Amino acid sequence: MALPALSIHLSNHGDAARTVEDIVLAESRGVRRVWVSEDLFHRGAMPIVAAALARTRTIELAFGVLAPQHRHPASMAMDIRSLREIGGDRIIIGLGSGVAERGALIAQPASPPLRIVDEAVSALRTLLAGSALDQEGVLHTSKGLRLTGASAIPPVYVAAVGPKALQQAGRRMDGVVLTMMCSQEHARWAAGRVAAAAVDAGRGQVPVVAYLPIAVDEDGAEARDRMRGVLGYFIARWSQVAFLSKLFLDWSELDVERMTRIREAFDAGEPLDExxxxxxxxxxxxxxxxxxxxxxxxxFAEAGITEIAFDASDDLDGVTALIAELQDGGA
Structure with a gap:
């Protein structure tokens, strides 16, 4: 079976200058695309991507993902236009509704997530095309808003977890991003929902990207031990976020009681083997x-994933080496 496209994901939790250097290094090692996250309260993805575009020539830079609640569509469109003038057609826009629990910390109003994303995508496409934006939205209302000129419109991917968001992506988006902690079972279900919606809309295949943590070692048991800590971290943190906890409750043998035990053990630094x-x-x-x-x-490819973005925030050397080996057919 043909492998999916292989790319890397870098979080915005670490030093921004270091992240830019990592992107430059990834390009030198033949990586085709980097997804840069933008979690609240860490580093802004826009300046990271702008600096990386200025330092590179071929690698694609994707936002994975931006939340429309934090930026007016006109501001995003202006930034995207500037990024294209710096780096050409190497930009991919990723949008998502964000995590409500984090947004509440900055008094972000609760809004229907599907409508937020749909309105933001429509506004971006309209503004970048050079057309006037007339939109009465749940977050922003615009009348006759227009950029000073037109720009090519980059592909727009959206983050999606639930069935309605996946169907929305299949109907009208350029691609979909499945968040970290996407199990093989969830990947199959999600890709199927996207594909079915695309068929109903008379469209071709819509790319489905999965973020996946990775550890490779000559000792497979050692690699799994490293990933146990990563899995424990996400269960501990996401067990307290309703829609993210469903990625475990709906797609694994875990229940609320066991997730609570994992969180307590992780926070206490106890072994997670059992x-x-x-x-x-x-x-x-x-x-x-x-x-x-x-x-x-x-x-994952058989499940319908067309691109895997390996999390390389902590092991760029190992991940890029594995990608090179897989692309050369050496594994």
């Missing part, structure tokens, strides 16, 4: 020897 067996690690992570990782990647 709470997070290898089978659960393999559901949510790419871990093991190079051969084992190759099989897991094939399984």
């Amino acid at each position: 709470l997070l067996p290898d089978a659960l690690v393999d559901q949510y992570c790419v871990a093991g020897t190079a051969e084992e990782c190759h099989r897991t990647i094939e399984a």
Whole structure:
């Protein structure tokens, strides 16, 4: 089976200058695309991507993802126009409704997430095309708003978890991003929803991107041990966020009681071996020897994933080396 496209994901939690250097290094090693996240209260993705575009020539830079609640569509359109003038057609826009629990910390009003994203996409496409924006939205209302000129419109991907968001992506978006902690079972279900909506809308294949944590080692058990800590971290943090906790409750053997035990053990620094067996690690992570990782990647491809963005925030060397090996057909 053909492998999906392979890219990397970098979080915005670390030093911004270091992230730019990582993108430059990734390009030198043949990586085709980098997804840069923008979680609230860390670093802004816009300046990171702008600096990286100025330092690189071929690598694509994707936002994974921006929240429309934090920026007026006109401001986003202006920034995107500038980024295209710096880096050409190497930009991909990723939009998502964000995490309400984080938005509440800045008094962000609760708004229908699907409508927020739909309105933002429509506004961006209208403004970048050089047309006047007349929109009465849940967040922003504009009458006759227009940029001073037109710009090519980059592909627009959206982050989606639930069925309605996935269907929206299949009907009218250029691609969809599945968040970290996307199990193989969830990937199959999500890709199926996107594909069905695309068919109903008379469209072709809509790309589906999955963020996946990865650890590769000659000792497969050692690689899984490393991923146990990553999986424990996400369960501990996401168990308290309603829609994110569903990624575990709906798609694994975990229940609320067991997730609470995992959170308590993780926060206390206790071993997670019994709470997070290898089978659960393999559901949510790419871990093991190079051969084992190759099989897991094939399984995600068979589930309908067209691009895997490996999280490389903590091991850029190892991840880029594996990508090069896989692309050369060496695994």
